[in-house]
Amino acid sequence: MRRVEIDNPQSSWNPSLLLPGVKPAYSTAFGAAYLGDSLSVMRRLPSNSVRAVITSPPYALHFKKEYGNVDKDAYVEWFLPFAKEIKRILVEDGSFVLNVGGSYNPGIPTRSLYHFKLLIALCDEVGFHLAQECFWYNPAKLPAPAEWVNVRRIRIKDSVEYIWWLSPSPWPFANNRNVLVPYSQDMRRLIKNGFRATKRPSGHNITAKFGKDRGGAIPANLIEDDVPSNLIDRGNNESNSEYIKYCKECGAKVHPARFPAALPQFFIKLLTARNEVVLDPFAGSNTTGWVAETLERYWISIEVEKEYVTNSALRFGLNLQAEHDQ
Ligand SMILES: C[S@@+](CC[C@H](N)C(=O)[O-])C[C@H]1O[C@@H](n2cnc3c(N)ncnc32)[C@H](O)[C@@H]1O
Numbered sequence: 001m002r003r004v005e006i007d008n009p010q011s012s013w014n015p016s017l018l019l020p021g022v023k024p025a026y027s028t029a030f031g032a033a034y035l036g037d038s039l040s041v042m043r044r045l046p047s048n049s050v051r052a053v054i055t056s057p058p059y060a061l062h063f064k065k066e067y068g069n070v071d072k073d074a075y076v077e078w079f080l081p082f083a084k085e086i087k088r089i090l091v092e093d094g095s096f097v098l099n100v101g102g103s104y105n106p107g108i109p110t111r112s113l114y115h116f117k118l119l120i121a122l123c124d125e126v127g128f129h130l131a132q133e134c135f136w137y138n139p140a141k142l143p144a145p146a147e148w149v150n151v152r153r154i155r156i157k158d159s160v161e162y163i164w165w166l167s168p169s170p171w172p173f174a175n176n177r178n179v180l181v182p183y184s185q186d187m188r189r190l191i192k193n194g195f196r197a198t199k200r201p202s203g204h205n206i207t208a209k210f211g212k213d214r215g216g217a218i219p220a221n222l223i224e225d226d227v228p229s230n231l232i233d234r235g236n237n238e239s240n241s242e243y244i245k246y247c248k249e250c251g252a253k254v255h256p257a258r259f260p261a262a263l264p265q266f267f268i269k270l271l272t273a274r275n276e277v278v279l280d281p282f283a284g285s286n287t288t289g290w291v292a293e294t295l296e297r298y299w300i301s302i303e304v305e306k307e308y309v310t311n312s313a314l315r316f317g318l319n320l321q322a323e324h325d326q
Contacts, residue, residue, distance in 0.1 A: 015277055015298045018049055025309045028316050031289050031299035035309045038281035038302040042085040050089045050300075051173070051276035054264045054288050056099035056257075057082070072103070072114045076121045082281065083126045089279070093173045095271040096128060096166040099136060099259055102158065109148040109155055119164050128166040131174070134221040136161040136263055163223065163263070178269040180216025187217060225260030243285055246314035250321070255285035255308055264288040268295050286312035 016024050016032040022044060024032035034041050057079065086096050100115045122128045139159050148155040165172075183191065195211025240261055247254045264287060268278055274296045280288035283301035285308060292299035293316070303309045310320045 013298075015300045018046060018277070018300070019044055026313045026316070026318050026320060028289075028293055028318075030293045030296065031301065033283065033286055033289060033301045033303070033309055033312060035304070035306055036302060037304050039082055039085060041302045042082070042089060042279075042281060045085075045089045045279075045300075047088050048091045049277065050094060050279045051091060051272045051297075052095045052097065052267065053086050053090060053279045053281065054097040054267050055280045055282045056259050056284070057282040058257075059101040059103065072112050075114050076118050079118060080121060080126060083122055083128070086279075086281070087126055087128060087168050090168050092169050093171055094168065095131065095172045095174070095267070096164075096168075097267045097271070098122075098164045098166065099161060099263065100164070101161045104145055104148070109152075115162055122164070122166060128168065129170045131165045131167050131170075131172050132221055134163040134165055134223060136163055136223045136225070136259065138225065138260075160222075165267070172271065173273075174271050176218050176270060177215070179219050179266055180214075181219045183217050219266075223260075223263050223266050225262045240285075240287065243287075243290075243312075243315050247311055250311075250314060250319060252311040252314060252321070253307060255311065258285050258287055261287055261291050264291040265295070268292055268297055272297050283312065284308055286315060290315045 014027060014030075014032060016022075016027055019032075019034070019041070022034065022041065025035045026033050083096075090096060100118065102115055103112050104110065105112050119130065123130055137160055141157065141159055143149040143157045145155075149157060190211050191213045195206075195208055197208050198206050200206060240258055243258075244254050246252075264278075264280075268288075268291060272278060275298060277298045277300065278288060278292045279299070280286070280301045283289060283303040286301045286303070289299040289301040289312070301312070303312070313320045
């Protein structure tokens, strides 16, 4: 199995130093993975110690997934204590990137508002600011609920998930130059041929500066995981298929609800600098930690299910099960 080899320039420091006395399940050059309830573990983290929290908690679904989704009506109440800890441990200009899926109300063809209610509570009750709402475009989602989409044909396929980008302050650190995408053909032509200042029908003045080559286009707030041309540097996006391969090799269970590596990759590049700390308190297969490692950010991941933590170590070439059996 391939090991992730990173030459860590500051190897004397590791994020496990932020949690003295708490033993990680495993650690790497840049990160530490903890087994446990993230509320308890986060309570032990110092205030203002984390640059970005990037996470996807269990969604509120009206059917129970195997890793224990919380009921929609109780979701906001359940989540707020986690959110308060996240706000405390983030630096003032840090970011909280929260991926949540939408869902239908049980028995009727209308959508639940739980993720909007959550967003409002995060801002009004916890004090976060909404920097921007983003979306994960996931065309691989199955058409569901079958009754409304496939049988009665009265609803269409749902292909996006919500990503709330929040911050303790209105001014989270961000640099969109780090996530530029290739220019469109039209824009490349325009850069080559030059651009004359003009006024759009909307009334906007477009100056000649618009035609300047700035190394790439500013990306949209839509994260895609299967369109090769979306992100300029998509190297890490293979990590999920490698994780599945390693799990199969070891007879280990693959996590059933991973997000694509493109998601943490995009936000880590946009919102953090090298050697800053990224936390995923609902880590699952530790996609966030793996991407952070490859981008040379320090990372902490917390996951409550032992099997998921054990299997996530396979991403880093660490077979905890084999070490335990010896
Ligand atoms: C949607 S999954 C995250 C998947 C992850 N983004 C990935 O790419 O693999 C949510 C995870 O949160 C974990 N979880 C639920 N409650 C938790 C808690 N209180 N503390 C830590 N982890 C928790 C679940 O076991 C599950 O693995």
